[in-house]
Amino acid sequence: MEKTLKRYFAVFTLPTVIAFAFAFIIPFAQGVYLSFCKFTTVGNATWVGLDNYKAAFESGQGFTSALGFTAAFTVISVITINLLAFTIALLLTRKVAGTNVFRTIFFMPNLIGGIVLGYTWQQMINAILYRYETTIVSNAKYGFWGLVILMNWQMIGYMMIIYIAGLQNVPTELIEAAKIDGATPWQTLIKVKVPMVMSSITICMFLTLSNSFKLFDQNKALTDGAPMKKTQMLALNIYETFYGRTGYEGVGQAKAVLFFIIVVAIALLQLSFTRSKEVEQ
Amino acid sequence: MKKKLISALLCAAMVSSMLAGCGGSGSTETPAESAPAAESAPADAAPAADNVAPAGDSAAAAGDGSVYYLNFKPEVDAQWQEIAAAYTSETGVPVKVVTAASGTYEEVLKAEIAGSDAPTLFQINGPVGYNSWKDYCLDLSGSELYNNLSDKGLAVTGDDGGAYGIPYTVEAYGIIYNDAIMQAYFATEGAKAANVDEINNFAKLKEVVEDMTAKKDALGIQGVFASTSLLPGEDWRWQTHLANLPVYYEYKDNNVSDMAAITFKYSDNFKNIFDLYINNSTCAPGLLGSKAVTDSMAEFALGQCAMVQNGNWAWGQVADVDGNAVKEEDIKFMPIYTGVSGEESQGLCIGTENFWCVNKQASEADQKATLDFVNWMISSDAGKDYMVNSLGNAAPFSTFGDAEKPSDPLAKEMYRFMESGKSSVTWNFTTFPSQAFKDDFGAGLLEYCNGNMSWDDVKELVVTRWAEEKSATAQ
Numbered sequence: 001m002e003k004t005l006k007r008y009f010a011v012f013t014l015p016t017v018i019a020f021a022f023a024f025i026i027p028f029a030q031g032v033y034l035s036f037c038k039f040t041t042v043g044n045a046t047w048v049g050l051d052n053y054k055a056a057f058e059s060g061q062g063f064t065s066a067l068g069f070t071a072a073f074t075v076i077s078v079i080t081i082n083l084l085a086f087t088i089a090l091l092l093t094r095k096v097a098g099t100n101v102f103r104t105i106f107f108m109p110n111l112i113g114g115i116v117l118g119y120t121w122q123q124m125i126n127a128i129l130y131r132y133e134t135t136i137v138s139n140a141k142y143g144f145w146g147l148v149i150l151m152n153w154q155m156i157g158y159m160m161i162i163y164i165a166g167l168q169n170v171p172t173e174l175i176e177a178a179k180i181d182g183a184t185p186w187q188t189l190i191k192v193k194v195p196m197v198m199s200s201i202t203i204c205m206f207l208t209l210s211n212s213f214k215l216f217d218q219n220k221a222l223t224d225g226a227p228m229k230k231t232q233m234l235a236l237n238i239y240e241t242f243y244g245r246t247g248y249e250g251v252g253q254a255k256a257v258l259f260f261i262i263v264v265a266i267a268l269l270q271l272s273f274t275r276s277k278e279v280e281q
Numbered sequence: 282m283k284k285k286l287i288s289a290l291l292c293a294a295m296v297s298s299m300l301a302g303c304g305g306s307g308s309t310e311t312p313a314e315s316a317p318a319a320e321s322a323p324a325d326a327a328p329a330a331d332n333v334a335p336a337g338d339s340a341a342a343a344g345d346g347s348v349y350y351l352n353f354k355p356e357v358d359a360q361w362q363e364i365a366a367a368y369t370s371e372t373g374v375p376v377k378v379v380t381a382a383s384g385t386y387e388e389v390l391k392a393e394i395a396g397s398d399a400p401t402l403f404q405i406n407g408p409v410g411y412n413s414w415k416d417y418c419l420d421l422s423g424s425e426l427y428n429n430l431s432d433k434g435l436a437v438t439g440d441d442g443g444a445y446g447i448p449y450t451v452e453a454y455g456i457i458y459n460d461a462i463m464q465a466y467f468a469t470e471g472a473k474a475a476n477v478d479e480i481n482n483f484a485k486l487k488e489v490v491e492d493m494t495a496k497k498d499a500l501g502i503q504g505v506f507a508s509t510s511l512l513p514g515e516d517w518r519w520q521t522h523l524a525n526l527p528v529y530y531e532y533k534d535n536n537v538s539d540m541a542a543i544t545f546k547y548s549d550n551f552k553n554i555f556d557l558y559i560n561n562s563t564c565a566p567g568l569l570g571s572k573a574v575t576d577s578m579a580e581f582a583l584g585q586c587a588m589v590q591n592g593n594w595a596w597g598q599v600a601d602v603d604g605n606a607v608k609e610e611d612i613k614f615m616p617i618y619t620g621v622s623g624e625e626s627q628g629l630c631i632g633t634e635n636f637w638c639v640n641k642q643a644s645e646a647d648q649k650a651t652l653d654f655v656n657w658m659i660s661s662d663a664g665k666d667y668m669v670n671s672l673g674n675a676a677p678f679s680t681f682g683d684a685e686k687p688s689d690p691l692a693k694e695m696y697r698f699m700e701s702g703k704s705s706v707t708w709n710f711t712t713f714p715s716q717a718f719k720d721d722f723g724a725g726l727l728e729y730c731n732g733n734m735s736w737d738d739v740k741e742l743v744v745t746r747w748a749e750e751k752s753a754t755a756q
Contacts, residue, residue, distance in 0.1 A: 040413055041395040060749060126571040135570035137513065138731040224513035226570065227733065228724045243388050245715030245754050246413035 035253040040246065052254035056241075062229050063255055066237035067262075073144065073233065074212040077151045081208045082201070085156045089163030090189075103164065107157035114154075118221020121150045136223060143223040143231035150218055155211065159204045166200030167193065195279050202274040210267050234259050346650030347375040351390055351400040353635065355383050356597060360671040367667075368657060374650050384514055387716075390414075394640070401643040401651040405446050406634040407711025408539070411437045412754070418445035419639040419648060425656045426637070429678045437636050446636030449658075450674035453614070453695040453705075454522055454592030455629040460611040462587040465500055466493050477613070483550075483620035487557055493587065494561045500587070504563035507577035507589035509555075511730060515573040516723035518590055519555065524722060524743075525630055525710045526619055527551045532709055539712045541755075542748040548740040550619035558590070559730055566730040582607055590617065593691035597673070614694040616703070628698045632708025633677075714750035721746045 030042070035052055039045035056063050088106060092099045109117070125136045125146050136142045170193055178188045194201075216235035219225070225232030225240070232240070238259060242252030348368075352361050358380040365376035379400075381389035386404075393400055394417060405411050411418060420443035421427045421436075427444045430436060437446030458477070466489075467475055473488045480486050493505045510516065527547030532538060534546070545551075559566045563586050574591075575598070581589040582602035589595075593614075599607055616627050639651050658664040659678045665685055668674045673687045675695065686696060699705065713719060725742045728734035734742075 040416070041391055043395050044416060122571075130568065130571075133565045133567040134731070135568055137511075137570035137727060138567060138733070226513045226724060227728050227731070228721075240717070240720075243391075244717035244720065245750060246409070247754055249391075 031253060032257055035250065035257045037253075038247070038250045040249060045250075048250065052250040053258070055248075055251045056255045056258065061241065061251070061255075062232060062237055063234075063258075065229070066232045066234050069144070069231065070213060070215075070233045073147060073215075074209060077148050077155075077212045078205065078208045080148065081152055081155045081159055082204055084152060085159035085204065086163050088156065089160045089167055092160070093164055093167045103161065106160055109154050109156075110158045112154070114215075114217025115221045117150060117154060118218045121146060121153075122222050125149075137226035140227060140230035143226070146222055147215070147218065147231070150222060151212060151215070154218075155208060159208065162200050162204050162207075163197065166197035170196040195277075198274065198278040202271065202278065205270055205274055206267060209270055210263060213263055213266065234262075346401075346644070346646030346648070347377070348402060348647070348651050348654045349377045349379070349398065349400045350402040350654075351386075351393060351404075352378055352380040353386050353404050355380050356594070357672050360667070363671065364658075364664075364667045367663065368654060371663070372653075372657075374654070376654060394642075399640060399643060401640045401647045402655065403638055403640065405437065405636050405638055407446070407636065407708075408437060409711060409713070409715070409754075410636070411439070411445055414638065415439065415445065417638070417640050417642055419641040420445060421447055421639060421652075424652055426652065426659065426678075429659060429680050431677050431679045435633065435677055446638050448633040448635060448677055449637050449655075449668075450635050450672075451631060451633050451677050451695075452592050452594060452635075452675070453629040453631040453691075453698065454590070455617055455698075456588050456590050456615045457581070457595060457691065458588045458613055458615055459581065459584065459586075459607050460613050461608065462500055462502060462584070466496065466587070469496055469499065477615060480615065481618070481625045483553055483618040483624065486618050487553075490557055490561050490588075501584070502563075502587055503580070503585045505561040505587050506558045506563070507580040507586045508562050508564050508572040509558045509569050509730070510572040510574050510577050511569040511723065511727045512571060512573050513720075513723070513727075516726065517719070518574065518577075519726055520719045520723035521710045521713065522592075522630065523551065523554065523590065523617065524713070524719075525708060526554075526617060526621075526706060528709050528713075529630075529706050530621055538709070541751045543744060545740050545743050545747075547619070547621065548736075548743070550621055552736050553620045554617060555726070562586075567732075569730050570727050578602065588615075593675075593689070593695050594673070596689045596691045609690050612690045614691060614698065616698075616706075626703055628701065628703030628705040629695065630708060631695065631699065631705040632711075634708060634711050714747060715754050718746050718750040 034042065034045055036047060036049060037045035038048045038052075055061065092103055092106075122136060125142070129135055129138075129142065134142075136146050174192055174196070175188060178192050183191065214235055215233055216239070219231070219233045219236050220239070223231045225236055229237075234255075238252050238255045241248050241255055348365075350361070350365075352358060358378075361378040361380065365378045368374065368376050379389075379393070390400070390403055394403070403414075403417075405414055405418070418439075420439075420441075422442075422444040424447075426447050427433070427436060430447060433444075435448045435451075436444040439445050460477070463477055466472055471492075473492045474480055474485060480489055490505045493500060493502075497504065509519065511519070527545065527550055528543065530550070531543055531546045532540065559569065562569075563580050564572070577589055578591070578595060578598045579602050580586050582599045582605045584606035596612065599605060599612065600609075614629055616624075616629055618624050618627070621627075637655060639648055639655075641648075643651070658668055659676060660680045665676075665681060668676050669681070669685050669687050673689060673692065675687055675692055676685075686692065722743055725734060725739045729736060729739050
């Protein structure tokens with residue numbers, strides 16, 4: 001068995017490997033290469049070494065301020081999304097009528113595309129701010145909280161489903177044992193349920209963290225960085241570097257490579273941290 | 282059982298979020314690929330081509346090349362598809378027209394031109410655009426297109442003297458006003474002017490506008506000017522068009538056509554007219570960040586305001602609004618006055634930022650087919666008819682007779698001003714350093730409207746960003 005598997009290894013994996021190479025590895029390698037080049041179109045590039053990376057950190061590029069905004073946004077949204085999603089998951093794992101209906105409803109926003117959501121929320125928030133004769137782009141704070149609300153609305157349902165799956169896998173005998181030992185509901189939650197769903201927490205933290213950090217569509221549609229790029233996140237900053245002026249495509253590419261490194265570093269750190277908290281069932 | 286259900290749900294969730302992601306980004310990045318629609322619609326295109334003589338010689342020689350035009354203007358996409366189908370049925374040369382979504386032309390062009398099926402005909406917006414696309418622009422100085430250009434100075438030329446971009450239309454912008462409302466105002470007691478001709482400088486305009494604002498209930502309007510749209514991406518009427526005036530006068534003072542650094546000498550003039558716009562508008566200055574150009578045009582079309590700054594392309598937009606209250610004979614142009622001395626003789630801002638370029642890196646057969654196609658557009662009766670009547674282009678070519686001019690009311694106004702002897706303001710924003718500069722300027726104007734930035738800060742921003750971007754994009 002082992003032998004035949006080895007013999008046909010190439011046959012079984014080749015299609016996937018080829019697809020992966022074409023759709024991921026080759027474009028990725030080309031992207032890294034282009035970050036060291038000056039180019040307008042990808043087929044027409046000249047090597048310039050590290051110039052693009054130096055330019056990426058020049059003042060006026062907005063890369064560092066976008067990084068700051070992105071970090072602040074990520075911290076807030078990761079905390080709020082996970083707390084709210086977990087709370088709703090707890091509520092919807094009780095034996096109450098209509099939980100399935102609620103689960104479906106809470107999950108629905110996740111099915112809508114980011115651009116659509118961005119414009120919809122822009123309209124809704126502006127309709128409220130209209131009373132005060134102002135708009136979402138008049139103050140960076142409005143844009144920040146608008147984005148947080150939008151992301152919460154979109155992501156909570158998805159995370160909730162993952163938490164529900166985790167909570168349903170908590171062995172009932174453990175909970176019963178805790179009850180018999182006289183644990184309060186709060187103690188049961190903290191000492192039994194949370195450690196048991198730690199693997200779900202790892203997944204949810206990873207998804208919210210990376211999605212918040214890489215956010216683009218929603219940012220572009222909701223505020224487009226206004227006012228004065230104060231609500232511009234990293235992905236949008238890269239996009240605008242690439243398309244905002246001629247001759248800076250390489251700098252945008254360099255920023256994208258840096259962005260990739262940052263996202264990978266953060267994701268790996270977070271994974272190793274939450275993994276270490278996981279317990280064997 | 283339940284576990285299975287949940288895992289199935291999870292799978293569905295992951296797949297759907299991927300799909301949703303694709304859908305979201307797809308809507309912004311992919312061009313409106315409507316070529317197939319054109320191929321299936323030659324029957325619809327026939328009536329327009331029927332009543333004109335066949336183009337004749339230019340058609341037969343095209344060989345086996347094909348034409349791929351990346352169109353800049355979404356508002357005329359349907360017309361271009363019709364033209365493509367008509368040309369193909371007449372000559373047998375395949376023509377594909379793809380239209381980039383509004384504001385994404387450069388992105389789509391960057392993506393498309395790198396592909397194997399690259400556009401053979403595309404457009405640039407002037408010298409700055411030429412700078413980024415010079416590797417792809419064919420020298421057109423020997424072509425029929427260039428030879429027929431009535432003013433050779435309009436073409437985008439390279440350092441070697443070749444003509445690389447040929448304008449296919451001339452456009453004008455200014456303050457569009459609704460004459461019915463103006464006449465109603467002139468009839469009121471104590472009107473500050475008796476007719477529009479008396480408004481020939483900024484002081485008079487301001488007097489009239491402020492008096493109209495005071496009488497707005499009597500006039501049945503919500504404000505004199507349509508809202509100054511400052512939604513990000515919708516601010517080009519101010520950071521590009523209005524900004525052209527102070528730059529025009531500064532260039533003129535220095536007798537140059539481009540500058541590496543400006544002093545924004547006429548910033549107070551910009552502030553004059555901009556303040557007038559935002560303070561006599563249909564909504565409070567704080568709300569302007571939520572307004573798009575279509576909002577402004579709708580307000581004008583519905584008769585909620587008397588004036589709006591825009592160009593001759595806006596007539597289509599106004600006419601298409603449901604419940605349009607502006608009559609064709611009432612829509613007129615007035616120059617933008619900013620308080621510069623001697624502006625009584627200033628006309629509209631007339632120029633172009635639409636230049637056709639032929640892809641130098643396309644195959645020779647395709648280049649030939651493309652040149653034949655554009656030549657057909659400007660010399661055959663059918664092509665000229667499309668240029669003028671379908672696309673509404675005021676084509677600057679000697680092949681167009683006096684009768685072959687667009688007949689929409691704003692185009693007529695443009696010709697009236699061109700012939701009136703007033704000096705037109707040229708379009709100098711084609712030399713603005715970059716999109717990044719314009720966006721920052723627009724963002725500054727928004728901050729100014731929201732009271733977060735003083736005018737001096739805006740002025741400072743314009744001066745420093747201009748110099749930075751000019752040096753950043755100098756190659």
